[in-house]
Amino acid sequence: MIEASVGEDGTNRADDVRAVQWLLLRIGIDPGAVDGLAGPRLIAAIRTAQVRFDMEADGRIDPGGRTIARLTGARATWDGDSRNWPQERKLASLHPRFRGHIVRVIDTLRRDGLRPTIVYGWRSVAVQRRLLREGVTQVGFGFHNAQTPDGLPAAWAADLVDDRWYWTEPECHVFFRALGAAGKAEGLIWGGDWTFRDWAHLQGRRNAELASVRRESGLT
Numbered sequence: 001m002i003e004a005s006v007g008e009d010g011t012n013r014a015d016d017v018r019a020v021q022w023l024l025l026r027i028g029i030d031p032g033a034v035d036g037l038a039g040p041r042l043i044a045a046i047r048t049a050q051v052r053f054d055m056e057a058d059g060r061i062d063p064g065g066r067t068i069a070r071l072t073g074a075r076a077t078w079d080g081d082s083r084n085w086p087q088e089r090k091l092a093s094l095h096p097r098f099r100g101h102i103v104r105v106i107d108t109l110r111r112d113g114l115r116p117t118i119v120y121g122w123r124s125v126a127v128q129r130r131l132l133r134e135g136v137t138q139v140g141f142g143f144h145n146a147q148t149p150d151g152l153p154a155a156w157a158a159d160l161v162d163d164r165w166y167w168t169e170p171e172c173h174v175f176f177r178a179l180g181a182a183g184k185a186e187g188l189i190w191g192g193d194w195t196f197r198d199w200a201h202l203q204g205r206r207n208a209e210l211a212s213v214r215r216e217s218g219l220t
């Protein structure tokens, strides 16, 4: 997970720092940024995690140590409606192999003068069932619900809209066309191509893989 120590007096390789920043975000602790830099905010966030884990709060994470083991294995409190989470936390809730694609899609759209915002990254199966009852979605388990076997969010889908238009104004079609193009350039699947148009939806796995994603999620 990390190759060298991170935090107070750590080696602080940028890749390791970034990995720790994402891990902290996943359990709802704000590391300040995900920028690969080990500043005071990151060290304070590591201490917060260590206090929560009932460990000595030395602000430092060593490879193979107890803090990294707890961070990677943490069963987080990811309940409630994730729609209201900050953008960074929504990004943190995506599967690591899907997240980079979404980060690049967002960069591309911003460069084109659009204002992408994630409405849903991951959401819990409980929220999914409510949306199913309300007719907002057609499925009881989807790529938004993917998680690690120990219950951490690892979504393979994200819904993005322009924060000026959401789904309401006709101008939003400019945004959704750009979203589809940018997503497909990243090898993603765009819901706007489906018969049942799901304009805001990008996913990183094929529909045929849903059953295996469900198994990977530890759900039967």
Ligand SMILES: [Zn+2]
Residues within 6 Å of the ligand: 144, 157, 158, 159, 198, 200, 201, 202
């Ligand atoms: Zn979606």
